[in-house]
Amino acid sequence: MTTTASAPGRPTSAKPGRPLRIRRRMTPRRAGSIALKTLVIGFLLAITVLPLIWLLLGSLKTQSEWLNSPSWALPENFLNFENYQVAWVDGDIGRYILNSALATFPSLALIVVLGVAAGFALEVLIWKGRGGVLLLFLAGIMVPGQMILLPLFSAYFQTHLTGTIWPLILTYTATGLPLTVFMMATYFRAVPREIFEAAAIDGASIYRSFLSIGFPMVRNAVFTVALVQFFFIWNDLLIALTFTSVGDFQTIQVGLLNFTGQFGQVQYGPTFAAICINVVGILVLYLFLNQRVMRGLTAGSVKG
Amino acid sequence: MNNVFGNKRAVLVFVGPALLIYTVIMLVPVLWSLGYTLFTGSVITGFEFSGLDNFAKLFSDPKVGEALLFTLKYAVILTVGQVLVGYALSLLYVFWLRKASSLVRTLVFFPIVLPTVAVSLLFQKMFEVAPQNGIVNEFINLFGLPSVDWFGSPDTAFLVLVVMDIWRSMGFYAVLLYAGLLDIPEEVMESARLDGAGGWTLIRRIVIPMSLPVLLSSIIFSINGTLKVFDSVLALTNGGPGSSTTPLTLLMFRTAFSYGDYGYGSTIALLLTVICLLVTIFIFRSSRRDLTKG
Numbered sequence: 001m002t003t004t005a006s007a008p009g010r011p012t013s014a015k016p017g018r019p020l021r022i023r024r025r026m027t028p029r030r031a032g033s034i035a036l037k038t039l040v041i042g043f044l045l046a047i048t049v050l051p052l053i054w055l056l057l058g059s060l061k062t063q064s065e066w067l068n069s070p071s072w073a074l075p076e077n078f079l080n081f082e083n084y085q086v087a088w089v090d091g092d093i094g095r096y097i098l099n100s101a102l103a104t105f106p107s108l109a110l111i112v113v114l115g116v117a118a119g120f121a122l123e124v125l126i127w128k129g130r131g132g133v134l135l136l137f138l139a140g141i142m143v144p145g146q147m148i149l150l151p152l153f154s155a156y157f158q159t160h161l162t163g164t165i166w167p168l169i170l171t172y173t174a175t176g177l178p179l180t181v182f183m184m185a186t187y188f189r190a191v192p193r194e195i196f197e198a199a200a201i202d203g204a205s206i207y208r209s210f211l212s213i214g215f216p217m218v219r220n221a222v223f224t225v226a227l228v229q230f231f232f233i234w235n236d237l238l239i240a241l242t243f244t245s246v247g248d249f250q251t252i253q254v255g256l257l258n259f260t261g262q263f264g265q266v267q268y269g270p271t272f273a274a275i276c277i278n279v280v281g282i283l284v285l286y287l288f289l290n291q292r293v294m295r296g297l298t299a300g301s302v303k304g
Numbered sequence: 305m306n307n308v309f310g311n312k313r314a315v316l317v318f319v320g321p322a323l324l325i326y327t328v329i330m331l332v333p334v335l336w337s338l339g340y341t342l343f344t345g346s347v348i349t350g351f352e353f354s355g356l357d358n359f360a361k362l363f364s365d366p367k368v369g370e371a372l373l374f375t376l377k378y379a380v381i382l383t384v385g386q387v388l389v390g391y392a393l394s395l396l397y398v399f400w401l402r403k404a405s406s407l408v409r410t411l412v413f414f415p416i417v418l419p420t421v422a423v424s425l426l427f428q429k430m431f432e433v434a435p436q437n438g439i440v441n442e443f444i445n446l447f448g449l450p451s452v453d454w455f456g457s458p459d460t461a462f463l464v465l466v467v468m469d470i471w472r473s474m475g476f477y478a479v480l481l482y483a484g485l486l487d488i489p490e491e492v493m494e495s496a497r498l499d500g501a502g503g504w505t506l507i508r509r510i511v512i513p514m515s516l517p518v519l520l521s522s523i524i525f526s527i528n529g530t531l532k533v534f535d536s537v538l539a540l541t542n543g544g545p546g547s548s549t550t551p552l553t554l555l556m557f558r559t560a561f562s563y564g565d566y567g568y569g570s571t572i573a574l575l576l577t578v579i580c581l582l583v584t585i586f587i588f589r590s591s592r593r594d595l596t597k598g
Binding site for chain 1: 311315317325329331332333334337347348396418425428429438439532534538553556573574581
C-alpha cells in the first residue's frame with residue numbers, strides 16, 4: 001500500500017550518520033558487531049533455506065533410506081529421480097498442474113481485461129455514481145470466501161456446470177476483480193488527465209484512447225496485478241476444494257492434499273517429490289521476478 | 305470534451321462486464337447466503353424453512369464456541385507475532401544491514417509465495433514423530449531429549465501452526481513495514497540524531513510514532529487474513545487432534561459439505577463475516593481517535 005517506486009534496492013548510502021562511521025577504526029566492539037551481524041544474517045538465511053534444502057534432499061532418498069537412516073542424512077544417490085517419476089506417473093501430478101493452468105490463465109486473462117477496463121471507466125470517465133460503484137467493488141475485498149461458497153455451489157449444480165472447469169474460472173474471476181479494479185483505478189489516477197484530453201482534441205474516440213494510450217501507459221502495472229492474482233489463484237485451496245470435489249478438474253493444491261492422504265503415511269520419497277515439484281516451479285518464477293513480486297504483493301495485500 | 309469522457313455507452317462497455325460478473329458471482333451470493341440462514345438442508349437433500357433456529361443453534365453450539373475461541377486466539381497470537389517479527393526484521397533491514405539487506409529481504413520473503421498446502425505438508429513431515437522421526441525431533445534427540453508428538457496434543461499442534469505461519473509470512477510483513485520505514489523523511493532522523501537521540505531512543509521516539517500508519521495497515525491485513533485462516537490448518541493439522549485446532553472457516557466448511565447443512569453453514573459464515581467487519585471498523589475507529597490526540 002505504501003510501496004513507493006524506490007522501495008526495493010534503494011541505495012542506502014544517503015542514510016544519516018554514515019559519513020561519521022567511515023573513518024572509524026576496527027575496534028573490538030566494531031568487530032563484535034560485524035560478527036553479530038553475520039550471525040543474524042546466517043540465522044535468517046538458515047531458517048528460510050534449510051527446510052527447503054531438507055525437502056529437496058528428502059525427495060531424492062529411497063524408501064529404505066527413509067526407514068533406516070536418520071532424517072537429516074544425505075541421500076546416497078543424488079541423481080535418484082525415481083520418486084519424481086512415481087509422483088508424476090502414479091500420483092498424476094502432471095494432470096493436476098494442467099488443471100491448475102486451465103483454471104488460472106483464463107481467469108487471469110478475464111481479470112486483467114475486465115479489471116483494467118473497469119478501472120479506466122471509474123477513474124478517467126466522468127459519470128454519475130462512479131464513487132458508489134468503486135465502493136461496491138471495494139466491499140468485495142472484505143467478504144470472506146466462505147460467504148459465497150454455498151450459493152455458488154447450488155447455482156453451479158443447478159446450471160449443470162459442476163464437474164467442468166467453469167466454476168473455477170468464474171469464481172476466480174469474480175473474487176479477483178475487486179482488488180484489481182481498485183488497484184487499476186489507483187494506477188490510472190497517476191496518469192495525467194491532459195494526455196487523454198489531448199487525445200480527445202485530436203479526435204480519438206474514448207475506445208481508441210483506452211486501447212492506444214490508457215492500456216499501454218499502465219502496462220507495467222497490469223503485469224504486476226496479474227502476477228499478484230496468479231499467486232492468489234494458483235495457491236488457492238478453498239475454492240478449488242469446493243468446486244472440484246467431483247469431476248476431473250482438481251487443481252494442484254487439491255491434488256497435493258489428496259496425494260499425501262493416499263501415499264503420505266507410507267511413501268516418503270514420492271510425497272517429498274510431489275511437494276518439491278510445487279515449490280521448485282514457484283521458486284523459478286520468483287527468482288526471475290522477485291522485485292516485482294515483492295512490490296506487487298505488498299501493494300495488493302489488502303486481500304489478506 | 306465532456307461528450308468523450310461522459311459517453312454513457314462507453315461507461316457501460318468498460319465497467320459493465322466487470323460489474324455484471326462481480327454482481328452475479330459475489331454480491332448476489334452474499335444476499336443468497338443470508339437467505340440460507342433461515343433454512344436447513346442442502347442442494348442435494350432439499351431445503352426446509354426453519355426460521356431463526358440456525359441462530360439459536362449458533363449461540364448454544366459448543367462446537368461454534370470452541371471454533372470461535374480458537375479463531376480469535378489464533379488471530380490475536382498470529383497478528384502480534386507476524387507484526388512484531390516483521391517489524392523487528394524491517395528495523396534490522398533499515399538500520400543495521402543497510403546495503404546488505406537486499407539478498408536477505410529477497411530470501412526471507414520467498415515463503416509467502418509458496419503454496420500453503422506444500423508448506424504445510426513440509427512442516428508436517430518436519431515435526432512428525434511416527435512412523436518416522438522428522439528433522440525437528442532428530443534435532444531434539446541430539447540433546448538427549450525424547451521425541452515430542454507435536455500433533456498429538458492441542459497445545460503443541462497449535463504451536464507448530466503458529467511457528468509455520470510466522471515462518472511463511474514474516475518476510476512479507478518485513479517488506480511491507482520496510483517500505484513504510486523508508487518513507488520517514490531523512491531530515492527528521494537527522495535532526496533527532498543531532499539532538500543526541502540514538503539507538504533505542506531514536507526508535508521509540510521517532511521511528512515507531514512515524515511508522516504508525518503502516519503498522520496499522522499491517523495489523524489490519526494480518527487480522528483480516530488470520531481470521532480467515534483455512535489452508536494451513538486444513539493441510540497441517542486437519543483441525544485436530546480432536547477438534548482443538550478447528551477455526552470457524554473449517555467448521556463452516558465441514559458443516560456444509562460433510563454434514564450437508566447449508567443453512568447452518570451459512571449462519572457460521574455470517575458470524576465470520578460480521579467478526580471480520582467489526583474488527584476492521586473497530587481498528588479504524590480507535591486509530592482515528594489516537595491520531596487526533598496527536
